[in-house]
Amino acid sequence: MTTEQHNRDMEPLNPNTDEMEIDLLDIVRKIIGIRKTLYKAAVAGAVIGLIVGFSIPRKYTVTVTLSPEMGDSKGNGGLAGLAASFLGSGASMGTDGSDALNAALSSDIVSSTPFLLDLLDMQVPSPDKDGEETDFSTYLDNQSSPWWSYVLGMPGMIIGGIRDLLSSDKEPAAEKSGLIVLTQEESDKIESLKKNISAAMDKKTAITNISVTLQDPKVTAVVADSVVRKLQECIIGYRTSKAKDDCAYLEKLYKDRQQEYYNAQKKYADYVDTHDNLILQSVRAEQERLQNDMSLAYQVYSQVANQLQMARAKVQEEKPVFAVVEPAVVPLRPSGMGKKMYILAFMFLAVFATMGWMLLGKDLLHRLRNF
Incomplete structure (x- = not known):
């Protein structure tokens, strides 16, 4: 009785299962029926994939891994602290290490317009002539592009040519501090470099990966190495700029206070020499006053000298250290x-697109027309 009841409960599911099996078999039969069309689609997809594969130029990628020193609170440590210990507790220059520009901003620095604009003037190996070099801007001009990029860019070239013919003579570039005036060619090259040069930093480990993608392996490695060096120079230049400015200011202040001390010393010596045999109270008072001026000038001169030594030590201390974990290697x-x-991707797309059209597309289009 229990078995019969179970069979009765399962009977309503059988028609759906049979219908599903019939539908699957019907789909398989339809696919077999259009197999010749699918073969043709696969061949067409392979041809298109072959054309696309040969049209897209080969590119090489070089990745350089850096482990930079992050800015932190140094207090009185390092060379500045060592100088303070020798010069006395009064000679101190506080450093909190909080920089507005550090290795955490490597991505923004590498993609900035001034940084990329400097790269255009660097020398790279010439791909056509062994042993010779050319500037990076000329190399970018000679890079190949897919044929469809010229077709798609033809309207823009025509419009740009007409605009150049109708426009008046170019005005001289305005010379203002911080203003960068780019030509259209330079702007296009910088936009291209922003896509092919990137930097990414792991916030946990502070490891920075710099990637460069170009069409020549040697040029790619040279550019990657140059990007790393320029990035280091940029960060080091900022980290030490404040210390260098302070050092230059103290150098000038040191010379001024030194000259003041020498002048006070000379006045005191001259007065003592000319009034050596006089015992008047007014002479003693003037002599004491000049001696006090000389002592005060020496104290100021000595303090500035101590601060100058601290500033010179701080310049070296502020230089961050970059450890190159993985250098630039020619791929x-x-x-x-x-x-x-x-070829495989276009074959896959062609077969499935044809299959979808033959099995579903035609019926859907027919229903829409009869709707």
């Missing part, structure tokens, strides 16, 4: 998708 294989992957 042996191109990055990105290879020609085989393009």
Whole structure:
């Protein structure tokens, strides 16, 4: 009785299962029926993938890994603290290490316009002539592009040419502090570099990865190494700029106070020499006053000298240390998708697009027309 009841409970599910099996078999039969069309679609997709694969130039990627020293609170440690211990507790220059520009902003620094603009003037190996060099801007002009980029860019080139013909003579660039005036060619190159040069930092480990992608392996490695060096110079320049300014100011102040002390010393010596045999009270008072002026000038001169030594030590202390974990290595294989992957991808897309159209698209279009 229990078995019969169970069978009765399962009977309503059988028609749906049979219908599903029939639908799957029907779909399989339809796919088999259009197999010749799918073969043609696969061949067409392979041809398109082959064309696309050969049209897209090969690119190489070089990644440099840095472990930079992060700005932290140094207090009286380092060279400045050592100088303070020798010069006395009164000679101190507080440093909190909180920099507005540090390794955490590597990504923004590398993608900034001034940084990339400086890269255009650097020398790189010439891909066409062994042993010769060319500037990076000229190298970018000679990079190849897919044929469809020229087709898509043709309207813009025509409009730009007409605009140049109709426009008046170019006005001289305004010379203002902090103002950067770029030509259209320079702007296009910088936008391209922003896509091909990147920096990413791991906030937990402070490891910074700098990646450069270009079409020549040697040029890619040279540019990656140059980006790392310029990034280091940029961060070091900022981290030490305040200390260098303080040091330059103290150098000038030191010379001024030194000259004041020498002048006070000379006045005192001259007065003592000319009034050596006089015992008047007024002479003693003037002599004491000049001696006090000389002592005060010496105290100020000595304090400035101590601060100058502290500032010189701080310049060296503020220089961050960058450990290159993985240097720039000339890549042996191109990055990105290879020609085989393009062929397989387009074959896959062509087969499934044709299958979807033959099995669903036609019926859907027919229903929409009859609606």
